[in-house]
Amino acid sequence: GICNGFQILCEAGLLPGALTRNQGLHFVCRDQWLRVENTSSAWTSRFEPGAEILVPLKSGEGRYVASEAVLDELEGEGRIAFTYAGDNVNGSMRSIAGISSADGRVVGLMPHPEHATEALTGPSDDGLGLFYSVLDAVLAKA
Numbered sequence: 001g002i003c004n005g006f007q008i009l010c011e012a013g014l015l016p017g018a019l020t021r022n023q024g025l026h027f028v029c030r031d032q033w034l035r036v037e038n039t040s041s042a043w044t045s046r047f048e049p050g051a052e053i054l055v056p057l058k059s060g061e062g063r064y065v066a067s068e069a070v071l072d073e074l075e076g077e078g079r080i081a082f083t084y085a086g087d088n089v090n091g092s093m094r095s096i097a098g099i100s101s102a103d104g105r106v107v108g109l110m111p112h113p114e115h116a117t118e119a120l121t122g123p124s125d126d127g128l129g130l131f132y133s134v135l136d137a138v139l140a141k142a
Helices: 004-011 068-076 128-141
Strands: 016-018 029-035 051-060 061-065 081-084 096-100 107-109
Touching: 004 016, 004 107, 051 107, 061 096, 068 096, 068 128
Parallel strands: none
Antiparallel strands: 016 061, 029 051, 029 081, 081 096, 096 107
16 A cells, blocks of 8 residues: 555554654655665565665655554564655654555555656656565465
8 A cells, every 4th residue: 555555554454553644744745765674575575675765755644653562563573664764754653654464465655656667757766676576476376
């Protein structure tokens, strides 16, 4: 789930936590560096651990929040998929930009990797790694 899709996954109980108004209550629209924290999910397997990717961030309600217990659980289980590298402009707890389900099949991500699939029209083509990762996961099940 990307952006509002991440919100829906949280609201539906498929992922823990919630997305709330950005810190400072401002809409953010900028290219954002992310750090890949987990490469074992269906959506992140094409990345190297610690890789940094550049994707657009466009949101007014992109601040990830959860209880300390949930945050500790996500960290302990390696379920934080992406963090903001450098600036955490929306104030997400522990700089979280994306998380995964326990089985790694569902990932929620606030920034927009779908707008970083072609260097000519986006800031990079770094978003392709997410879509190639899921393609690999689907083909492995075929």
